[in-house]
């Protein structure tokens with residue numbers, strides 16, 4: 001009897017089965033698809049089922065095997081794997097929606113004007129601004145807080161510099177954090193004093209005292225801000241981001257937004273080195289959309305505010321070599337915690353002393369070549385003898401090509417000849433054979449295309465300088481694309497799930513209005529993202 005049924009099934013299959021096509025959720029064909037697989041292959045079509053690519057190939061191959069209610073004839077449009085920002089701050093971007101936007105202010109007067117306009121409209125308990133940069137002003141020096149004291153005698157005002165490493169605060173804010181001139185919390189160089197008073201500028205740890213005092217948005221507000229920030233990411237083709245350093249509460253909020261289906265963006269969330277985080281995450285955590293596998297540490301500050309820790313004094317301030325923000329014993333302790341939990345460490349290092357010291361402290365754990373994928377973030381100024389140490393200890397360079405063109409007009413003033421080892425993306429990439437790219441938004445725009453352009457041409461959006469800035473460290477378009485897709489995924493141990501258009505991986509992809517691998521240099525910054533898909537689902541732009 002069983003045998004007869006089997007024969008019957010075979011007969012029915014012969015009649016219909018061979019010609020029946022498998023039904024899938026989405027079919028994309030007649031496209032110009034960069035898979036970014038090992039061979040950098042091009043294909044024309046793919047089929048998506050249950051959120052994953054189940055087959056990629058030619059249009060003829062895919063259409064002969066599959067059918068779907070959603071079949072998209074792309075008519076030659078270009079498709080890439082979804083972009084991944086390997087170092088950014090999604091939750092900060094979200095929070096910034098509640099701050100005065102000071103980006104691009106061309107004078108301190110303009111900063112004050114923007115604050116006044118905001119204050120007229122919102123009347124908040126604290127006035128918080130973000131994004132001023134004295135390097136864009138005619139007189140590029142740090143401001144003092146006199147005007148803010150007069151204008152806002154009773155409202156605390158904290159205005160963060162573009163890099164977040166420096167703030168200007170008024171007397172009302174200083175009073176509310178109860179900071180006195182001889183306060184033990186003030187580390188050397190972090191709170192300049194003039195005529196026996198704070199100037200209002202505070203750097204690094206001292207700036208954090210103020211940042212931590214700013215009233216937090218409510219959970220409901222914060223959720224809204226995160227969803228807004230994710231939308232901003234989709235506009236630029238991002239399907240994944242690495243959020244560089246979060247408290248437990250933020251990670252739990254992201255997880256809950258994923259679980260409730262409100263948030264689609266994939267997030268590689270790095271841990272702030274808090275007891276609470278170490279207590280909670282004793283080993284890496286992975287859901288379909290959330291990776292927790294990395295501890296974020298800081299070794300120094302930023303170049304713009306002379307907080308980057310340099311081996312020798314600054315060219316424009318011979319009295320300072322910048323700031324080491326985490327003491328060696330504390331740093332070692334955090335590394336041990338991460339190592340024991342089987343996690344990566346990613347350390348913010350801008351200056352050459354910070355890079356050197358971090359490699360030194362990493363070497364205790366890494367010993368030699370390894371696959372632990374510990375990372376150095378930014379690596380802006382690297383001493384010539386330290387490049388090969390990236391290879392020696394298999395340290396992943398994670399850089400922001402856009403920083404090079406943002407800093408190019410003043411970086412030489414700060415560090416002089418040392419710029420020859422600066423923004424060395426290609427040299428760093430050569431050491432380990434790959435590199436990860438991010439934008440560090442909201443310090444920069446969430447614009448992956450401009451980042452790609454800066455990586456390849458080393459020019460700003462006015463196409464300056466003519467020949468490009470330190471172009472020996474420009475990378476090819478192919479490597480730039482890898483650094484924002486498959487290598488960014490690899491930098492968080494996610495390369496088996498995403499980062500390329502290959503069978504079995506999540507169907508995360510982006511449709512652009514042009515082929516950025518082929519169009520003329522001047523057409524790249526004009527590129528528009530037409531559609532973005534995460535797990536085969538179209539995001540609202």
Ligand SMILES: [Zn+2]
Nearest residue numbers: 087088244440
């Ligand atoms: Zn950052």
